[in-house]
Amino acid sequence: MARIASGDMKERLAVYFIMGSQNSERPAADVLKEALDGGVTLFQFREKGQGALKGADKEALARQLQHLCRAYGVPFIVNDDVELALAIDADGVHVGQDDEDARCVREKIGDKILGVSAHNVEEAMAAVDAGADYLGVGPIYPTSSKEDAKEAQGPDVLRRLREAGITIPIVAIGGITAANAKTVVEAGADGVSVISAIASAPSPPTGAAAALAEAVRAARTR
Numbered sequence: 001m002a003r004i005a006s007g008d009m010k011e012r013l014a015v016y017f018i019m020g021s022q023n024s025e026r027p028a029a030d031v032l033k034e035a036l037d038g039g040v041t042l043f044q045f046r047e048k049g050q051g052a053l054k055g056a057d058k059e060a061l062a063r064q065l066q067h068l069c070r071a072y073g074v075p076f077i078v079n080d081d082v083e084l085a086l087a088i089d090a091d092g093v094h095v096g097q098d099d100e101d102a103r104c105v106r107e108k109i110g111d112k113i114l115g116v117s118a119h120n121v122e123e124a125m126a127a128v129d130a131g132a133d134y135l136g137v138g139p140i141y142p143t144s145s146k147e148d149a150k151e152a153q154g155p156d157v158l159r160r161l162r163e164a165g166i167t168i169p170i171v172a173i174g175g176i177t178a179a180n181a182k183t184v185v186e187a188g189a190d191g192v193s194v195i196s197a198i199a200s201a202p203s204p205p206t207g208a209a210a211a212l213a214e215a216v217r218a219a220r221t222r
């Protein structure tokens, strides 16, 4: 299989939902199914933080959520855990600046999707050089979903990356909602990545996912 084309990746980033069992009191599979019904275009399994599953339990949940994503034709990305991604034949991996080196990850995963977090132009250029298929840039706005999140940068960081000549797909992350999605897409993001805007939305989160999809669609056509 060939590497994903940049244009296809940009489409896939429209509504990128991230979740682990720690992000909802409801069963993760129920939340994910309802979010997929609302139009989620990419999913990341991020089993991390207090109460996160480990070992065989983590793998079993990953396989259950992967099965759901497959039924909807939505790629399944694993956060941090390259070995798990390979063991279950996930569609890709997302790593940050403090995780396994992106170039090593690319060598291990071949043509699978590689996402890399970047906070500035230097990190973005290094990620492109290492073979990233997309960049996750944030936090754009304050977030309470990541324990060690950096200070919010605002949408200007997206403009700076584009002005510096970064053309690969970018997804904005951190405090994104349907109300501010337009602002980040207009600043240079191809899509939005969220935890709480979907995982903490009133049940079922189908409408919340649909509202994000509509906000990104409307911003892209302007």
Ligand SMILES: Cc1ncc(COP(=O)(O)OP(=O)(O)O)c(N)n1
Pocket (backbone or CB within 6 Å): 016, 018, 044, 046, 048, 079, 080, 094, 095, 096, 097, 098, 099, 115, 116, 117, 135, 136, 137, 138, 146, 171, 173, 193
């Ligand atoms: C799409 C996307 N962007 C950024 C991140 C953050 O990755 P990282 O900095 O490695 O932090 P953790 O998520 O691992 O805590 C992400 N996961 N996804």
Ligand SMILES: Cc1nc(C(=O)O)sc1CCOP(=O)(O)O
Pocket (backbone or CB within 6 Å): 018, 117, 136, 137, 138, 139, 140, 142, 143, 144, 145, 146, 149, 150, 173, 174, 175, 176, 193, 194, 195, 196, 197
């Ligand atoms: C997983 C993650 N990474 C971030 C980064 O800045 O790299 S912010 C974040 C959490 C995003 O959750 P919410 O949509 O609830 O703000």
Ligand SMILES: [Mg+2]
Pocket (backbone or CB within 6 Å): 079, 080, 094, 095, 096, 099
């Ligand atoms: Mg990480």
